[in-house]
Amino acid sequence: MEVVFRRPAAAISRPKGLKPAASVLVTVSTSSPLSQSQLQLQLQPQQRRPFTFSSLTRPPPNYPGHVPLSFIEKAALAIGSGLMSLRDPRRGDLIAAFAEATATPYFIYRLRDAMLSHPTGRRILRDRPRITSTSLNLPHLRSLPPNTVGRTYVEWLDREHVSPDTRAPVRYIDDEECAYVMQRYRECHDFYHALVGLPTVREGEVALKAFEFCNTLLPMTGLSVFAAGTLKPRERKRFWEVYLPWAVRNGLRAKEIINVYWEEELERDVNDLRAELGIEMPPDMRELRRREREERRRRKAEEEEARRMAAMEAAKAAQGQRQ
């Protein structure tokens, strides 16, 4: 029998200047033929960032596409991508870079440890499934019975006129496993949309980010809530009164959504999943927006009508006076 312990990396205090990529893996094996118990200490390789004046000597990459950044570079990337993605939220690549640059220290390790503390999370980390534009069989999902997770997801895709796309690969997170955790979070984002039914308009994205922050604690999600300042006043009011309280209440109460093995849950009843996770559905945003648009249109038509009547009255009065 093998028992595996892993002390949360967040709890390890590490000296300054070293990359916080260390964790201690302790395996206790009692079935070894040679001895009763064997303690093996395996230290994960620590990235020692060389203090050198030449940036031609970057440390070697830990996974394909990895770019190890120094602290100043990471800070500059965080500030630059944060400001520019606030100005133009359609730059998905900058939002992704912002997430990676702000995830360390602490936050991405906390999320990884949350996955490790849960049996499904551990299985996801072992299997490392990827969701790409080709890995989901959409026609099959459409054929599933209604109210299944897969069918809800495809219906949401069709309603929003989007398709599952291959998300940008993670490049700036040094620990290889944490890089996968960030990639998994990024690829499951559309599933979270479908789970709570929020649309892809700016209002819906901000509400979902608030929910994700309360659940995953990634700084990018929390800082994205400041994008609520760019919403229209009506939308901002709705966000403040309805969706933010919903997000906080459900995000804090719900189980970790990062631990959902979506590929296995596709044929399960979606309300069952929501109940298990502890998530209640927010008011249908598209419905609210549509009703508000109609209300505005009706009021504008009434005003137009009233103005025309007043103009006709005035014209008639003037005509009467002349005669």
Place this chain on the structure above:
Amino acid sequence: MAARPALTRALPHLTSTVLSRSSQYQTSLRSISSLSPLSRTFSTTLPSLDANASTSTSSKPPTPDYAIPDPSRPTHFGFQTVTESEKREKVARVFTSVAEAYDRMNDLMSFGWHRVWKDHFVRTLNPGFSPLTAGPDPRGPQQILDIAGGTGDIAFRMLHTAHVVNRNPDVRVIMSDINRAMLTVGKHRSESLPASQQAALSFLEANAEDLTKARPLVPYPPADPASEEKPFFDPTTATTSIPDNSIDLYTVAFGIRNFSNIPAALREAYRVLKPGGVFACLEFSKADKHPLFNAVYKEWSFRAIPLIGQLVAADRDSYQYLVESIERFPSQEEFRDMILDAGFVIAGEGYEDLTGGVAAIHKGMKPRT
């Protein structure tokens, strides 16, 4: 003299015939100059008027092996090692991807200083003004070829200097680039020039290593999406060529480090230039004569430039390639020796450092014989 050991160091494949040919040049030039033999000599009279003009170019020397483009010969793409044909493909992808944001990125990366470099480059070349022209008016006709002209910075400056500053309307500029996307951006930008300058400008898709195969610019992206048009020039579709001895001024600015085979491009430049024509190259170079400044410059290059590429152009990898290719480009002395090896004659040191060596202008002249 000083050239010979430098040449042997830089180009180990040199055969003795090439060395002896260059030494023949040196002796012929030395015989007509009165400078000391230890300094680099240059001619003070027109070689065509010199009675002792050397006849060494009566039989053309064979092109050395390294100057013949070979698609499978290994070369470098930034810090990677690739074959020459792979490098061409990768460079094509880089420039197709950066074409739209190219000018904005240049400004951000050099804080606008690239404009100062280009202005100085064109001003010292002074196109449209050739005092060696026979007759009282020094403004004779000139044909300028701008290689890797891309978005047109040099070509537009040449036209302005020739037509407006020197008031010589007889100067024509051919803008050439292997990448159709870059050349199309240049064509759009040229539409804001005055009509007389636009009339003197023409666009050519060509690979600088073989200017016998070229073709006028085809619109990109293609109007018909089903067509197979690639964003860079395919030599099998060539329709025209640049003849020998037809160009007065050959310029290449910030392009030559991206070529797969630089010696081949230099020899092609030699072929198309008229005798007495000038080869001018503006390129990033080594700033290691100023170590502290060089260290700061390297930090900026390798840390900040890919970051700006990511933020502005959403493309970190292309800008990583650009800074690595600068690192890989030969030094001022080595490149000068490559220019000499192609048959050009140079004046003085042969190069001029700009901004401490961050950029350098190399000039050579095709000798008149």
